Each structure stands twice: as C-alpha cells, then as structure tokens.
Amino acid sequence: MIKKFDLNIERILEDWEVYHAIREIIANAIDEQKLTNTEPIKIQKDDKGIWHIRDFGRGLKYQHLTQKENDEKLRNPHMIGKFGIGLKDALATLDRHSIKVFIKSKYGDITIDKSQKHGFEDIITLHAYISLPPSNPDFIGTKFVLEGITDEDIEKAKNLFLVFSGETIIEKTKNGEILEKKGKIAKIYINGVKVAEEENFLFSYNITKLTKKIKQALNRERTNVGRSAYSERIKSILISCKNKKVAELLVNDLENFANGEIHDELEWIDVKKHSVKILNATKKVVFLTPKELMNAANMVDEAKSGGYKIITIPEKLKEQVVGLKDINGNPIRDLGEFFKEYEENFEFKFIEPDQLKTEERKVFELSDKIFSLIGGKPNIIKAIKISEKLRKEKTSFIEPEGLWDPSNQFIIIKRKVLKNGERYAGVLLHEIAHAISGTKDVTREFENQLTNLLGKICINILN
Numbered sequence: 001m002i003k004k005f006d007l008n009i010e011r012i013l014e015d016w017e018v019y020h021a022i023r024e025i026i027a028n029a030i031d032e033q034k035l036t037n038t039e040p041i042k043i044q045k046d047d048k049g050i051w052h053i054r055d056f057g058r059g060l061k062y063q064h065l066t067q068k069e070n071d072e073k074l075r076n077p078h079m080i081g082k083f084g085i086g087l088k089d090a091l092a093t094l095d096r097h098s099i100k101v102f103i104k105s106k107y108g109d110i111t112i113d114k115s116q117k118h119g120f121e122d123i124i125t126l127h128a129y130i131s132l133p134p135s136n137p138d139f140i141g142t143k144f145v146l147e148g149i150t151d152e153d154i155e156k157a158k159n160l161f162l163v164f165s166g167e168t169i170i171e172k173t174k175n176g177e178i179l180e181k182k183g184k185i186a187k188i189y190i191n192g193v194k195v196a197e198e199e200n201f202l203f204s205y206n207i208t209k210l211t212k213k214i215k216q217a218l219n220r221e222r223t224n225v226g227r228s229a230y231s232e233r234i235k236s237i238l239i240s241c242k243n244k245k246v247a248e249l250l251v252n253d254l255e256n257f258a259n260g261e262i263h264d265e266l267e268w269i270d271v272k273k274h275s276v277k278i279l280n281a282t283k284k285v286v287f288l289t290p291k292e293l294m295n296a297a298n299m300v301d302e303a304k305s306g307g308y309k310i311i312t313i314p315e316k317l318k319e320q321v322v323g324l325k326d327i328n329g330n331p332i333r334d335l336g337e338f339f340k341e342y343e344e345n346f347e348f349k350f351i352e353p354d355q356l357k358t359e360e361r362k363v364f365e366l367s368d369k370i371f372s373l374i375g376g377k378p379n380i381i382k383a384i385k386i387s388e389k390l391r392k393e394k395t396s397f398i399e400p401e402g403l404w405d406p407s408n409q410f411i412i413i414k415r416k417v418l419k420n421g422e423r424y425a426g427v428l429l430h431e432i433a434h435a436i437s438g439t440k441d442v443t444r445e446f447e448n449q450l451t452n453l454l455g456k457i458c459i460n461i462l463n
Contacts, residue, residue, distance in 0.1 A: 004115055005062050005128040007088050016093040018149055022157035024090035025053050025144050027193060030163065032057035032142070043154065051149055056141040059105035062130050092126055100147040106139045108132050162192040167204050171243040175236050178246055179204035188230055190218065195225040202253055202263035203246075207233050238265060239274045242327055247278030255312050272317050273324065280326035284308045286338045289318050296335060298397035303338060339394050349388040351415055356386070360418040370425050373457045374432070381435050382409040384428070390414050402427040404434040411435065429453055 029041040038056040045051050065088060091112050094101050103110035109131040117123040158164040165187065167179040179187075186201035187194050191208060195218065207214065207230060217229035238246070254272060256262050265271050279285055286303045288310055293300065300310055313321075321332045331337050353364060367384055371377040390412060392399050401423075402413045411431040417424050430450065434440070437449040 001132050003062075003130045003132060005065060005130060006115075006117060007065060007091065007126045007128060016089065017156075018093065018097050018099065018153045019156035019160075021090035021093035021097075021099075022053070022146070022149065022153060023160050023193070024086045025146075026157060026161060028087060029053055029055035029142070030161070030192065038141070043158065045151070045154075051146045051154055052143055053146070054141055054143040058141075059107050059139070060103060060110075060142040061105070061107045062110065062128060065128055091128075094146070095126055097148075099149055102145040102147075104134075104136070104139060104143045104145070105141070106134055106137050108134045160194045162187075162189045162194070162206050165194075165204075169206075170203070170246055171241045173237050173240040175207065175209045175233055175240065177206040177208065178237060178241060178243070179206060188225070188234075190214065190225075190230075196227070196230070198227070198264070200264045202249060202265050205230075205234050205237060207237070209233070234265070235268055235270060238268075238271045241274075242278060242281075244278065244282040247275045247282065250275035251279050251311055251313075254314075254317075269317070269320060272313075273320055276311075276313065276317070276321050276332060277324065277326040279311065280332050281328040281330065285311050285333060287311050287313050287318070287321065287332060287334050289313060289315050291315070292335050296397060298392070299335065299338070302342070302392070302397060308338075339397075343391060346391045348385070348390070348412065351386045351388060353386075356415075356418065360415070363418045363421045363424050366421055366425065367428065370428055373460050374429075374453050375456060378432065378436055380409060381411055381432065383411075385410045385412045386415050386418065387412050388415050402431045404431045406435075406438070409435075429457075 026041070026043070032055045033039070033041055036057040041053065041055045043051070043053050091101060095112055095114070101110075101112045111129045111131075113127060113129060114124050115127040117125050162179070165182065167182045167187070170178045170180050179189075181187075181202065181204045184199075186198040187204045188196040188198060189204070189206040190210065192206060210218070211233055213229050214225070214233060217225050238250075241247075250266065250271065253263050254266050254275065276287060280287075284307050286308050288296065288300070290312055293310065293312055303310060318334065322334060324332050326332060333341070353361060356364060364384075364386065368377075390399050390401070390403055399414070401417050402411065404411055411428065413424070413427060413431075417427050433446055433450040433453055437443075437445045439445040439449075
C-alpha cells in the first residue's frame with residue numbers, strides 16, 4: 001500500500017544549492033545520534049556511485065514531516081536543528097535539482113515526487129510517497145539514498161560540520177569551544193554547524209550556548225550570520241578559558257601589535273587582559289612594554305638567566321593589568337613585581353672578618369679610622385657587613401658596591417671593594433651619607449649630607 005503525504009511545498013529557498021539540502025540531512029542524522037547516544041553516522045558511496053547517509057537512531061516516521069518546531073530538540077541546547085521544516089526544505093531543493101531521494105526506516109519506505117493537492121487538483125505540490133508495510137521492519141535508524149548528487153556536493157556539505165572539518169578542539173568552556181584554526185580562514189560554528197567565516201581570527205570557534213542575539217540572527221539557512229551576533233559570545237569563550245596554549249598563541253600574536261599585524265580577537269581589551277592572566281599563571285614570564293624593554297636591559301638579562309620569558313605588551317595593556325591577579329590569584333609579573341619577587345628571594349652571602357684574606361682584613365680594619373675622620377661612627381649604624389654579592393638596584397638592575405639596610409641598620413659592602421683601601425673608604429662614606437640622610441641617590445638631602453662628610457674629613461686632616 002502506498003500513501004501520499006502532502007509536504008505543502010511549492011518552491012521555497014530558491015538560492016539553496018544541493019549541498020545545502022545535504023547539510024540538513026546530515027544535521028538531522030547527527031542530532032539523532034546525539035539524542036539517542038548511538039554510533040556515529042555513516043556517509044558512504046556505493047558501487048553505483050549513489051550516496052547513502054545513515055544514522056542508527058529511532059527511525060524516521062512520516063509524521064516527522066509535519067513538524068514546524070521540534071520540542072525535543074528545543075529542549076536540548078546542543079542540537080543543530082530546531083525546525084522540522086529544515087528537512088522539507090532539503091527535500092524541495094533536491095527535487096528542484098532532479099535528485100532522486102529514497103528514505104528507509106523501520107516505519108516505511110519513502111520516495112519524493114509531485115502530485116495534485118488533495119481537493120485542489122489545479123495545484124501541484126511536493127508529496128512523500130510512503131510504502132507500507134516497510135520493506136524491513138527490523139531496520140535500525142534512518143537511511144537517505146541520494147541518486148544524482150556529486151562527490152563535490154557531499155564534500156561541500158561535510159565541510160559545513162565541525163565533526164568533518166579536521167579542526168582540533170584546544171579547550172572546552174561553558175559557552176563553547178576554541179578550535180585550532182585549519183588553514184587561513186577561521187570558521188564560526190554553532191552547535192557544530194558552520195555559520196560564518198572570519199579572515200582575520202586567530203582561532204575557529206564552536207558556540208554551544210546560544211545568546212538571544214545569536215538565536216535571532218540564526219535563520220533557517222544558517223549562513224552569513226554577522227559578527228555582531230556572535231562576537232560577545234566568542235569574547236566570553238576566550239575570557240573563560242584557562243588553557244596555556246590559548247594564552248601563548250594570543251600573547252605571541254599580541255607581540256605583533258607594533259607592526260599592526262594582530263588578529264581581530266586581540267582588538268578586544270578583555271581578551272588581552274585574560275591572555276596575560278593565563279600566561280602569568282602557567283609560565284615563567286615577565287610582561288614589559290617596548291620602552292621598559294629598552295631601558296631595563298640588565299633586568300631582562302637577569303630574568304632570562306632565571307628562566308623567565310620576556311613578553312612585550314602595549315603601554316595601554318600595561319595600564320590595564322597593573323595590580324591585577326592572574327587566574328591563580330597571583331599578581332601579574334610586570335617590571336615592578338619581578339623586582340619585588342627578586343628582593344624577596346634574594347639572600348646575602350655574608351663573610352665574617354676572620355674569613356677574610358689578610359689584605360682584605362687590613363682594608364676592613366680602616367673602618368674605625370674612617371669613622372674618626374667624621375667625628376665617630378653615627379649611632380644609627382649598628383654594624384658594617386661584608387657580602388659576596390649585593391642586591392641589585394631597582395632602576396638600573398646593576399649590582400652596587402655598597403648599600404644601606406635601614407631595617408637592620410647595617411652598611412653592607414661588597415667583598416671585592418676590599419681589594420683597595422681608597423675605594424673602600426669612598427664606598428663606606430657614600431653609604432654613611434645614605435644612613436644619616438635616610439634618602440636615596442640623586443636627592444638633594446643625600447648630596448648635602450655627603451658634602452658635610454667631605455667637609456668634616458678635610459677639616460680633621462688639616463687640623
């Protein structure tokens with residue numbers, strides 16, 4: 001027995017090509033696979049050159065051809081299709097291109113042809129012809145047999161799906177997936193179906209949680225969805241990621257900002273900031289502006305020797321990340337933070353006087369005579385310490401020959417200064433001036449104090 005089922009279609013979506021119709025059939029098959037958790041769909045060509053598309057789900061019923069909206073798919077956020085009319089659009093398109101269609105399931109065998117509309121013989125519409133009983137009541141799933149389509153049509157249709165794209169998922173987030181771009185053009189997928197292309201994106205993306213704006217822009221054709229519809233969702237995907245590889249690619253791309261060759265994602269300041277947060281948490285890096293890179297050459301060498309990678313960022317981004325915490329709650333390591341960590345981890349290597357060489361000890365023993373020339377050792381100075389190494393200065397990142405440690409009230413002299421008495425006296429006086437004035441180099445207070453000390457020495461010698 002053959003029943004005719006009116007699809008109520010004359011001609012719609014005239015701009016659809018054959019591959020658009022195949023896309024709808026593949027989309028329905030993938031949705032059924034996901035809903036039923038069955039084995040992957042098969043797309044195969046037989047010995048006669050006829051293509052078969054099959055899923056292993058529950059099987060198509062002719063009643064499915066009446067649906068406008070599929071409640072089951074609407075309840076599941078990860079389904080490709082939402083509207084039952086997509087299959088009808090596909091069947092109409094295939095008919096318009098003279099493609100023969102045969103659909104097989106355990107509920108019946110279906111072919112497609114035109115016929116008079118019941119009760120309106122002057123109107124010709126597309127009908128589904130259902131053969132009952134089915135030829136194979138035990139058939140599992142649904143199979144579409146398409147005669148007259150080309151290999152190119154199949155490939156063009158498959159290329160619209162993430163599952164066939166060959167693009168690798170780098171990271172999954174609650175809103176979607178970041179994909180490693182294959183080729184020069186990035187692709188934007190929604191639940192695994194391509195809806196747009198981007199020439200200057202660093203990654204491809206699969207959006208799995210749709211916003212209201214995306215839903216409004218997602219038409220039945222599922223093509224040419226504008227960036228304004230999905231840009232906010234892509235931002236949210238990038239900002240919620242924690243993958244080191246994503247951050248490295250973003251920051252490496254960011255280093256090209258000076259020559260204007262960055263990808264479009266790096267135009268979004270929130271994405272820039274987040275990439276810095278990830279990289280700071282996952283790698284030993286220091287973020288510097290181009291100006292800092294030139295002015296802090298010694299610090300750069302120190303960082304590199306310590307296994308840190310220097311990342312160059314724009315001045316505006318530097319302003320945005322100062323004071324921020326990374327994804328692990330640690331401060332972003334800029335120039336100031338790097339020096340702070342350096343200070344906290346630095347340890348002096350003190351040498352006791354009896355460990356000094358004879359010539360070194362003779363120079364060190366000049367200390368009391370030098371103090372006598374300025375009227376005695378100031379009370380603020382508790383001791384003079386000798387160290388193999390000194391903490392480098394913040395501005396130049398050069399190791400000084402001496403320093404004043406106000407917290408312990410020590411003057412600390414680098415051991416190599418003890419090779420020369422004249423040099424030792426000069427460094428000691430320099431640090432005495434810091435101790436008395438309580439100020440740093442290149443300040444009026446420090447210079448005045450150093451002048452006073454020199455004056456006292458001269459008077460004592462002259463007297």
